[in-house]
Amino acid sequence: MFVRPDFDPIALSVGxxxxxxxxxxxxxxxxVGWALANARTRLAHIEWSREQVGDFLFYVVLGVVLGGRLGYVLLYQPGAYFAHPLHILYVWDGGMSFHGGLIGVAAASLLFAWRGQRHWFDVIDFVAPIVPIGLFLGRIGNFINGELVGRIVHTPVPWAMVYPQVGPNPRHPSELYEACLEGLLLFVLLWFFALRPRPRGVVTGVFLTGYGCARFVAEFFRQPDPFAGFVAFGWMTLGQVYSLPMIAIGVALMIWGYTRRPGIA
Structure with missing residues (x-):
């Protein structure tokens, strides 16, 4: 059993x-995402230039930040934030929703595709293999912040951690579980899967299904949000509820991609 280090959430102070x-x-x-996207432009079946990657990064940043924050506000704690609207701007305190960020990136990709006269799925299939690295780093940020802590360990495991700011009981380091499942494992799977041409929409479908399954499993080890608790059947969390549509859409995209006349993404 380990005691989680008492990280200072501030990395650097200047005045x-x-x-x-x-x-x-x-x-x-x-x-890192920008570097990986540039690496993908070297694949024979990818018709992107480095200049287009740079332009697209601007859209992605806006989609992640605006979508992630607004998604957290609307999907998780609308009452609290509407009572204190200025707190919506306090992004340094944490409070970003992956599901909201995903919607934000999807919307930003749609705008980019429309302006560049590309097919929307060509854009999101291009970026999907890169997203898990952002998830990995984001979960490391959660761990440093000491947020989204795991559930109390009832069957001892050697990697259990004590979070002093939460209590004396050993807990699962669920942020690290998610970093490995939604981040590293999903990245490796998608990166190698997308090295070859795939039918349009399939890479996105694999990402949605993979993330949804990884998040659903990881939520069994993560302490439910205190403002929500269990929201269905006495054991399902909000994260699990929001992941189910992702899995369904992902499976549908894979079926659609492989059963239609293939358009290579």
């Missing part, structure tokens, strides 16, 4: 200005 680790992880995810 009155503070840089939070949460923001550092978001910046790192965009930089």
């Amino acid at each position: 009155p200005l503070s840089v939070y680790w949460y923001g550092v992880m978001y910046l790192a995810s965009f930089l």
Whole structure:
């Protein structure tokens, strides 16, 4: 059993200005994502230039930040934020929704595709293999912040952690579980899957299905949000409820992609 280190959420302070680790992880995810996207442009079946990648990154940043924050506000704690609207701007305190960020990126991709006269699925199939690295870094940020902690361990495991700010009981380091499942494992799966041409929409379908399944499993080890608790059947969390449509849409996209006349993404 380990005691989680008492991380300072502030990575760097210069006078009155503070840089939070949460923001550092978001910046790192965009930089790594940009590098990986440029690497994908070297594949024979990918018709993207480095200039287009740079332009698309601007859309992705807006989609992630605006969608993630508004998604958290609307999907998780609308009453609390509508009572204190200024708190919506306090992104350094955490509070970003992956599902909201996904919708934001989808909307930003749609706008980019429309302006560039591309098929929407060509755009989201291009970016889907890169997203899990951002998820990995985001979960590391959650771990540093000491948020989204795991459930209390009832069957001892050697990697259980004590979060002093939460209590003395050992807990699952659920942020690290999610970093490995939704991040590293899904990245490896998608990256190698997308090295070859696939029918349009299939890469996105694999991402949605893979993330939805990984998140659904990880939620069994994550402490339910205190403002929501269990929302269905006495055991399902909000994260699990929001993941089910992702799995359904992902499976539908894979079936559609492989049963229609193939358009290569």
